[in-house]
Amino acid sequence: MVPRLEILSFEQSSRMVDVFTASAVQSFTDTPTPFALSDSASEPSTVVLIDGQKISLSNYSDDQLERLHFDQELAFAAAISESPKNSQQRVETIRHAYQTVCNILDEISLRSGNSGMLSMGMDARYTRLVLEILSRQRKKSVGDGIFEVGFGSGLLLRAASEAGYRVAGLEVAPQLLQSARQILPANCHDGLLLGDFRNVDLERHQGRYSLVYWNDVFEHIPVDEISDYLVRIRSLLAPGGKLLTITPNWHMRPSDVTCVFKPPRTEAIGFHLKEYTLREVNQLLVAAGFSRVQTPTYISRKRIWMPSVGDCTLVKTVFEPMLEWLPFKAAVQCCRRFGFNCTLATN
Secondary structure (H helix, E strand, C coil): CCCCCCCCCHHHHHHHHHHHHHHCCCCCCCCCCCCCHHHHHCCCCEEECCCCCEEEHHHCCHHHHHHHHHHHHHHHHHHHHHCCCCCHHHHHHHHHHHHHHHHHHHHHHHHCCCCCCCCCCCCHHHHHHHHHHHHHHHHCCCCCCEEEECCCCCHHHHHHHHCCCCEEEEECCHHHHHHHHHHCCHHHHHHEEECCCCCCCCHHHCCCEEEEEEECCHHHCCHHHHHHHHHHHHHHEEEEEEEEEECCEHHHCCCCHHHHCCCCCCCCCCCCCCCECHHHHHHHHHHCCCCEEECCCEECCCCEECCCCCCCHHHHHHHHHHHHHCCHHHHHHHHHHCCCCEEEEEC
16 A cells, blocks of 8 residues: 655665555456556566557666656556546556556565565554554444455455454455455455445445545545545445545655655655645545544554544644645654544544
């Protein structure tokens, strides 16, 4: 689940892996595509660019590879945004985009000596918060377990499963589905779905869950589709169920590959198709039918503190524009420490 950076180290560029992760949540798994992606899949160092040109990444220096990543992600992001909603063109463009960019990121990772499961956006604080919410929901007899939209390699679902909760979720990348199946017990596999969240069959999942979780997915969804996602997510929740959303706040912009070559407070133009303010996220959640939206009271280095009574979300949205008056680094710290990138909505 997160984005990429400057002639950067792998630790930095892995931030961008979120991009791919769990999420641009558009399924391209069952749709034929005109691009020769199956060929590149068998040759990890080969990718098909947006113009259809097939290249070998081994011919690129590290700096050239970073620039290729930047250029391709920006071009694909523009093509996704400009494609018509619900069109075959959008489905094919997203499929092509994430295949190409993920292969580039894989190459960057391999050159840096990093390999293994993608943990996109994972943070021990998120895992702890999820388990705390699930525990409270169980005590209230609200729903049954967690559904994760964009589960990546399944690390959070594994933690929830090991804690005794029913787990399920959806991914768009077959390789991530396979990774999740490898670390989750067999009795969880039936709940791991692959496809387009808006169209996949969720009948047996509706109204069951105490918590739906998505991390660094919201900002990857085309703007004209986000409301569809939120309405469908609500359908998965039992009465009183919660939706936990982690998404980079607009005042921290840009949080995707744009930050590689562009200065702070530049609009994101990579796979973060839109980075939202807290006010915008709150408005979308309320419009989708959620009855209450909370934000953390404080986020320390080890824990996310959610209010037990009351909430300051509305106060935050009133004062949020003032973040632009602060030096950029101070605004970022404010967003991180006071949870402007985290919402907990109640069905």
